[in-house]
Amino acid sequence: MAEFHAAALNPNSHLILDQSLLRLPTEILKKNNKTAQTLVSVEQHHVLKSLSSAAKVCVETPDASTAQAAALSALDTNIANLTLLKSKLSALQSSNANVHSSTHARLTHLAELQNIPSLADVKYDEWSRVRLDRLLVDYLLRQGYIESARQLATSKSILPLVSVEIDAFEACGRIEKSLRSGRLTEALVWCSDNKKELRKLNSCLEGELRFQQYIELVRSGEWRKLGEATVYARKHLAGGNDAEFAIRAAGLLAFTSDTSAEPYRALYSSDRYTTLATLFLQTYQTLYSLPEVPLLSTTLSAGLSALKTPACHSNTTPSIGSNPGASAHNPSQHPQNPHRNRTTHSNNPNVFTPSATATASVNPSSSSTTGPPASTTSASLLLTHSLCPICSTELNELARGVPRAHHLKSHVDADLVVLPNGRVYGRRRLEEANRALVGSGGEEEGSGGGGRDGNGGAEGDGWVRDPMDLGRRWKWSEVKKVYIS
Amino acid sequence: MPRAGGPIDLFRELEELSRRGSLEKSVDDVQKAIDMLVSARANIESSMSPLPYLQPISNLPSGPANATMTLARLQTPLKKSFDSINEDLTEVHRANSSFTKAVDRKLDKPLSTTSTDAVTAHPSLINRAIAMHLLRAGQFGVASTFIGEANASPPVPTTAPNTPNPYMQQAWEQDFAEGTLKSESLQRQFSEMYYILHGLREARNLSPAIEWARGNSRILEARGSNLEFELCMMQFICLFSEDNPIEGAGPLRAWAYARSSFPVFSSRYTREINQLMGALAFWENIPDSPYAQLFTNDTAWENVATSFTREFCSLLGLSAESPLFLATTAGAVALPVLDKYLKITKEKKTEWTSIGELPVETPLPPAYHFHSIFVCPVSKEQATDMDPPMMMPCGHVICKQSLETYSKGARFKCPYCPSESHPRDAKRIYL
Numbered sequence: 001m002a003e004f005h006a007a008a009l010n011p012n013s014h015l016i017l018d019q020s021l022l023r024l025p026t027e028i029l030k031k032n033n034k035t036a037q038t039l040v041s042v043e044q045h046h047v048l049k050s051l052s053s054a055a056k057v058c059v060e061t062p063d064a065s066t067a068q069a070a071a072l073s074a075l076d077t078n079i080a081n082l083t084l085l086k087s088k089l090s091a092l093q094s095s096n097a098n099v100h101s102s103t104h105a106r107l108t109h110l111a112e113l114q115n116i117p118s119l120a121d122v123k124y125d126e127w128s129r130v131r132l133d134r135l136l137v138d139y140l141l142r143q144g145y146i147e148s149a150r151q152l153a154t155s156k157s158i159l160p161l162v163s164v165e166i167d168a169f170e171a172c173g174r175i176e177k178s179l180r181s182g183r184l185t186e187a188l189v190w191c192s193d194n195k196k197e198l199r200k201l202n203s204c205l206e207g208e209l210r211f212q213q214y215i216e217l218v219r220s221g222e223w224r225k226l227g228e229a230t231v232y233a234r235k236h237l238a239g240g241n242d243a244e245f246a247i248r249a250a251g252l253l254a255f256t257s258d259t260s261a262e263p264y265r266a267l268y269s270s271d272r273y274t275t276l277a278t279l280f281l282q283t284y285q286t287l288y289s290l291p292e293v294p295l296l297s298t299t300l301s302a303g304l305s306a307l308k309t310p311a312c313h314s315n316t317t318p319s320i321g322s323n324p325g326a327s328a329h330n331p332s333q334h335p336q337n338p339h340r341n342r343t344t345h346s347n348n349p350n351v352f353t354p355s356a357t358a359t360a361s362v363n364p365s366s367s368s369t370t371g372p373p374a375s376t377t378s379a380s381l382l383l384t385h386s387l388c389p390i391c392s393t394e395l396n397e398l399a400r401g402v403p404r405a406h407h408l409k410s411h412v413d414a415d416l417v418v419l420p421n422g423r424v425y426g427r428r429r430l431e432e433a434n435r436a437l438v439g440s441g442g443e444e445e446g447s448g449g450g451g452r453d454g455n456g457g458a459e460g461d462g463w464v465r466d467p468m469d470l471g472r473r474w475k476w477s478e479v480k481k482v483y484i485s
Numbered sequence: 486m487p488r489a490g491g492p493i494d495l496f497r498e499l500e501e502l503s504r505r506g507s508l509e510k511s512v513d514d515v516q517k518a519i520d521m522l523v524s525a526r527a528n529i530e531s532s533m534s535p536l537p538y539l540q541p542i543s544n545l546p547s548g549p550a551n552a553t554m555t556l557a558r559l560q561t562p563l564k565k566s567f568d569s570i571n572e573d574l575t576e577v578h579r580a581n582s583s584f585t586k587a588v589d590r591k592l593d594k595p596l597s598t599t600s601t602d603a604v605t606a607h608p609s610l611i612n613r614a615i616a617m618h619l620l621r622a623g624q625f626g627v628a629s630t631f632i633g634e635a636n637a638s639p640p641v642p643t644t645a646p647n648t649p650n651p652y653m654q655q656a657w658e659q660d661f662a663e664g665t666l667k668s669e670s671l672q673r674q675f676s677e678m679y680y681i682l683h684g685l686r687e688a689r690n691l692s693p694a695i696e697w698a699r700g701n702s703r704i705l706e707a708r709g710s711n712l713e714f715e716l717c718m719m720q721f722i723c724l725f726s727e728d729n730p731i732e733g734a735g736p737l738r739a740w741a742y743a744r745s746s747f748p749v750f751s752s753r754y755t756r757e758i759n760q761l762m763g764a765l766a767f768w769e770n771i772p773d774s775p776y777a778q779l780f781t782n783d784t785a786w787e788n789v790a791t792s793f794t795r796e797f798c799s800l801l802g803l804s805a806e807s808p809l810f811l812a813t814t815a816g817a818v819a820l821p822v823l824d825k826y827l828k829i830t831k832e833k834k835t836e837w838t839s840i841g842e843l844p845v846e847t848p849l850p851p852a853y854h855f856h857s858i859f860v861c862p863v864s865k866e867q868a869t870d871m872d873p874p875m876m877m878p879c880g881h882v883i884c885k886q887s888l889e890t891y892s893k894g895a896r897f898k899c900p901y902c903p904s905e906s907h908p909r910d911a912k913r914i915y916l
Binding site for chain 1: 509845882
């Protein structure tokens with residue numbers, strides 16, 4: 001029953017990962033409208049004022065043609081300004097329209113989930129693949145790998161689902177990059193565009209940027225520049241009420257850029273630009289209510305935990321990472337496990353070799369079998385754990401640090417049996433594996449005349465081999481039942 | 486049937502938003518203001534025209550007085566038109582915020598930040614997983630762009646304590662983790678895979694796959710894989726059902742193929758080969774023969790493609806399905822549960838105390854169970870290397886620590902059946 005429950009899909013709670021799909025567009029719309037309102041109110045103030053002052057000039061100017069010329073030029077300027085305003089608003093509108101149509105695509109994508117009854121459904125698989133692509137694009141954008149993100153989105157045709165993000169991060173990336181290369185202008189322009197919001201966030205970004213500009217002025221060390229720096233500091237830095245900050249700024253005047261005295265050496269350091277870039281990124285993400293941690297990391301971390309079992313980093317379970325391909329590249333790197341691999345494949349190194357011996361000493365078993373089975377060559381494809389993502393080359397290391405899943409009940413195959421070496425399998429799985437193994441490269445079978453039928457998997461007179469440790473074989477009669485409650 | 490309360494409901498709100506939330510009206514209103522200024526300009530210009538007959542026929546004063554008047558008269562209508570622009574924007578603002586509210590109503594509270602330190606501390610491992618995911622998905626172009634960008638600005642390595650150095654298995658893995666992503670060999674291998682898969686899925690050409698399987702015959706056989714034989718069997722069936730005007734009738738060509746290719750398999754697949762040979766006897770009327778099913782398997786191509794992918798990836802030391810896909814999907818299933826747990830504990834101001842294990846059960850669909858899990862029926866703890874499962878002579882299993890506490894080192898009765906045994910008779914098992 002638990003499994004049935006586990007496969008059920010609740011679309012609403014499932015959307016927890018997809019919230020930003022709808023939240024970012026609304027943030028962009030909000031931001032666009034604010035920009036529009038600011039533009040309009042600035043222009044309104046400006047136009048009305050300039051026209052009324054032009055009217056005043058007209059009245060006061062005795063010379064008719066001069067007055068008229070003044071009136072005309074005032075009108076021309078304002079026409080030009082309003083035309084510029086119009087084109088800015090049009091640009092915002094096209095951004096809005098993009099956001100609207102993109103939101104529509106997103107809603108459609110989310111609505112698809114309504115019609116998928118179960119997590120086991122093929123359609124859920126497809127849907128989840130689209131989601132992974134989306135998460136990947138988001139991750140790539142955050143890492144600043146804009147071009148990769150764009151290419152991935154294009155090749156998977158999910159642009160409508162990520163275009164808003166790409167635009168947002170592209171703008172962000174441009175400024176971040178300019179900061180990293182030591183330019184402050186772009187970031188300062190952005191700050192002044194978002195003054196109100198930044199103040200609301202209590203952001204120190206602008207202050208830090210201004211301070212950097214001051215540092216640059218001081219760095220040159222020329223008298224003229226130092227004067228300029230002082231003026232600059234009075235204008236932009238004096239407003240803050242952080243006294244220590246002001247003292248440091250003033251103190252900087254006394255030290256040249258090659259000083260070894262702290263904190264001035266650190267202030268002159270070019271590392272500050274990296275700090276500024278990171279600060280900018282954080283500020284930007286907060287402003288657009290983007291989650292701090294990339295969603296891919298959040299999802300991955302939850303997924304790794306949910307999938308992780310004690311077996312995944314255990315010494316006694318052969319990992320699928322330890323498959324023959326490893327030898328194709330650099331066989332000399334991997335010492336062979338002398339007492340196991342010899343029997344079957346010399347070209348199949350056991351990468352977890354050290355563990356094989358380690359477990360032997362851990363093994364408390366007083367039984368007559370020789371140590372735990374830790375080997376690699378196998379018909380392990382028949383065993384599901386060869387597909388385990390936590391055991392995979394890609395994720396095994398990443399999963400090492402995450403907590404494992406919590407289980408209240410055992411999950412095992414039906415009809416368990418144990419081999420004399422202590423390995424437990426579902427009877428059917430063991431039979432299937434042994435059927436497939438017949439005739440494969442083991443020594444015994446090479447000479448043994450039985451072939452398929454003689455060594456068949458059926459219980460009775462035939463031999464049985466451990467699919468994970470092909471070196472030994474037993475009679476089926478030695479296989480015992482195990483009871484797990 | 487769409488379930489009530491889902492995000493699907495927002496389509497109506499979005500339509501409303503597109504209608505009301507457009508800046509087009511403000512753009513039009515700005516244009517009206519511009520028109521006003523343009524006509525005022527024309528008015529002034531014409532009044533100063535040196536040619537009297539070009540002056541407007543109006544009772545407006547001419548010259549500077551006119552200019553002043555025109556400018557003065559602009560004030561009120563301009564102010565009005567700005568007012569209407571502002572109104573337009575307010576309307577857009579309203580539309581936006583009512584949509585935002587609708588979204589907020591539909592969505593739960595945002596995700597509470599879960600502890601992702603273990604993952605985020607290894608950006609280069611994540612990058613490696615992404616690069617491999619892209620390569621195995623056949624996205625070679627994207628992969629090479631990504632590797633290029635990642636090499637140009639590698640993630641800052643923030644190696645957290647308690648995380649031992651990764652086991653480097655292959656040269657390219659080391660490259661990935663060190664931030665010098667070089668993927669040529671992996672890409673070469675995957676493009677071979679896609680070439681062969683294209684043969685199987687689209688071109689219906691088995692030769693590249695058979696060639697590959699033959700080249701790796703020994704390893705495949707050792708894995709207990711039937712791939713090579715399955716492919717040859719497919720080839721036989723293909724030849725059988727297809728008459729070729731130049732090379733002769735299908736069944737004959739199939740027979741010839743069988744004679745040249747099947748002997749290698751004779752000891753391992755005697756039964757299957759006999760079956761195929763038997764089918765030759767019915768070559769005139771396969772659909773009515775007992776062998777019909779063998780020859781009309783629609784999914785055969787897809788099946789063989791799937792098992793090829795699996796074998797190919799295994800030989801590379803990789804699993805057949807993208808681990809990144811499996812893990813993120815599992816994550817999406819587990820997250821709502823974890824998030825709910827975190828929110829509840831936050832409310833109650835309790836802390837998650839279990840170390841190394843999630844605090845709640847995160848049920849996954851059966852397809853996501855890759856290992857056997859043994860939960861000790863006595864201690865309710867999962868078996869680990871430190872606390873392994875022990876089988877008593879009666880066949881019941883409990884964990885080692887439970888065994889020790891329960892038996893106190895002397896003979897004891899199995900908690901599940903009447904049989905008695907000594908703890909030293911219990912045997913470590915490997916699930």
